[in-house]
Amino acid sequence: MPANDPYTVQLTPSVHAYVQPDGGWCLNNAGFISDGESTLLIDTAATERRALLLRDAVRATGAPPPSTLVNTHHHGDHTYGNQVFTPGATVIGHESCRTEVIAAGHQLHLIWPDTEFGDITITPPDVTYSERLTLRAGGTAVRLLHPGVAHTPGDTVVHLPEHGIVFAGDLIFEGGTPFIPMGSLGGSLRALDLLRSLDAEVVVPGHGPITDPTAYDATERYLRYVAGLAEAGHAKGLTPLETARGADLGEFAALRESERLVGNLHRAFAELDGKPEGSPLDPVAVFADMTAMNGGVPVACHA
Numbered sequence: 170m171p172a173n174d175p176y177t178v179q180l181t182p183s184v185h186a187y188v189q190p191d192g193g194w195c196l197n198n199a200g201f202i203s204d205g206e207s208t209l210l211i212d213t214a215a216t217e218r219r220a221l222l223l224r225d226a227v228r229a230t231g232a233p234p235p236s237t238l239v240n241t242h243h244h245g246d247h248t249y250g251n252q253v254f255t256p257g258a259t260v261i262g263h264e265s266c267r268t269e270v271i272a273a274g275h276q277l278h279l280i281w282p283d284t285e286f287g288d289i290t291i292t293p294p295d296v297t298y299s300e301r302l303t304l305r306a307g308g309t310a311v312r313l314l315h316p317g318v319a320h321t322p323g324d325t326v327v328h329l330p331e332h333g334i335v336f337a338g339d340l341i342f343e344g345g346t347p348f349i350p351m352g353s354l355g356g357s358l359r360a361l362d363l364l365r366s367l368d369a370e371v372v373v374p375g376h377g378p379i380t381d382p383t384a385y386d387a388t389e390r391y392l393r394y395v396a397g398l399a400e401a402g403h404a405k406g407l408t409p410l411e412t413a414r415g416a417d418l419g420e421f422a423a424l425r426e427s428e429r430l431v432g433n434l435h436r437a438f439a440e441l442d443g444k445p446e447g448s449p450l451d452p453v454a455v456f457a458d459m460t461a462m463n464g465g466v467p468v469a470c471h472a
Contacts, residue, residue, distance in 0.1 A: 173190050173191065175187060175189045175222060175226065176188055176190075177226050177230065180332070183204055183307050184200070184201075184309070184329060185200060185202075185203075185227075186198060186373045186379055187226055188378060188379065189214070191344075191377075191425065191471075192342065192344060192345050192377035192378070192425065193376070193426060193469075193471045194246075194426060194469060194471055194472075195215040195216075195246045195277070195284070195470040195472035196246070196471050196472060197212060197215065197246040197339075197375055197376055198373055198374060198375060199211055199212040199247075200212070200327075200336050201232060201235065202307055203230070203232035203233070203306070204306075204307025204308055207233065207237075207307055208233050208234065208235040208307070209238075209239065210223075210237070210254060210258065211238075212239070212240060212241055212247040212248075213238070213240075213248060213250025213253065214250040215245055215246035215250070215277060215470070215472040216284070216285065217252075217289060218285070219472055220252075220253040223250065224254065234254065234258070235254055235258045237258055237259055238251060238254050238258040238259070239260075239304075239313060239327060240261070240266055240270075241327065241375065242263075242320060242325065242339060243266045243269035243293075244273075244339065245273065246277070247339075248270055249286060249289050249291075251292035252290045252292045260292060260295050261297070261298070261302070261304075262296075262323065262325060263297060263298060263299070263323040263325050264298065264299055265321070265322040266321075266324075266325065267323070268323070270294070271291070271293050275289065276452075277470070280456060281469075284470045299315065300314075300315050309332070310329070311327060311329060312327070312328040312330060313326070313327060314326040314327075316356070316359065317353075318352050318353045318356040319340055319349075319352050319353060319356040319357045319359070319360035320338065320352045320357065320375075321351045321352045321447070322447040324339070324352070324360070326363065326364065328367050329369075333368070333370040334369055334373065335373070336373045337373065338375045339374075340357065340361070341377075341380070341384050341385070342375060342388075343374040343379075344377040344424065344425060345377055345425040346421070346425060346426045346427055346428075346429040346430065346433075347391055348426070349433050350432040350433065350436045350450055350455050351436075351447070352436070352446070352447055353436065353446035353447055354395060354399075354436055354437045355440060357392055361389050361392075364382075364385055372384055372385075391421055391424075396437060398412055398413075398416055399412065399434055399437030399441060400441065402415075403437075409431050409437075409438050409458060412431075412434055413430045413431035413434055413458075413462055416430065418430070428459040428460075428462035430462065431459055431461075431462050432455045432456075432458065432459050435450055436450065
């Protein structure tokens with residue numbers, strides 16, 4: 170199989186992860202839980218074609234179509250494919266996830282107008298929660314936990330305590346650069362404390378290969394690196410772009426999408442200016458600076 174083909178990993182007899190290499194822009198992960206009679210799906214995909222491939226992958230395991238779909242956050246690579254599974258599935262997410270899905274609309278189309286997303290109908294969660302919600306899927310307890318504002322204002326951690334598995338959404342990018350412009354630097358660090366408290370041995374990141382709790386430490390090191398850069402650059406009166414261009418990435422140079430550094434600095438600068446966590450930034454300015462960090466080459470959607 171080509172190295173960039175999606176693949177399914179059976180984590181337990183009833184739990185599967187669906188991985189889309191290489192985990193770059195728009196290539197997210199999903200997962201599902203099924204006892205052969207009912208199915209719960211975690212996230213979808215960025216394009217109609219990829220969502221249909223995910224549906225086929227669920228079917229290939231013998232699982233029935235999902236009756237429940239959980240979105241870990243509002244970004245289109247995790248929610249654009251919701252329409253493929255509705256109205257048969259009830260979509261569940263944090264209350265801010267619903268608000269943000271509606272507000273974002275076809276945002277990915279605006280960022281990447283040349284991508285073939287297909288016929289996308291924006292499909293927000295039908296059912297929302299605020300802090301905690303426990304579901305049952307195929308006899309498995311599925312805990313939905315809101316970590317506070319982190320990657321976005323409406324993140325959900327999906328914890329399977331009986332199996333020691335956590336679907337972390339985009340709180341974790343395995344092999345990729347974390348991305349927090351729409352959320353919070355401080356909140357992302359607090360979210361790592363929540364993830365650690367769950368004692369899960371298997372971590373399914375929002376992007377990249379399946380990993381383990383060492384990913385929390387790697388993510389924390391990067392976030393603290395961003396915080397240090399931001400404090401120094403902000404104190405000197407530099408812009409986020411100037412700060413990023415003068416930075417030595419060191420151990421983080423090998424991470425995918427290194428241009429996200431400047432986007433992350435936009436969020437860190439905003440918090441140093443006293444703006445509330447999750448307060449809107451100018452997405453045009455953020456993506457323009459990331460494009461500039463890419464040497465004028467536009468940030469590319471790989472879906």
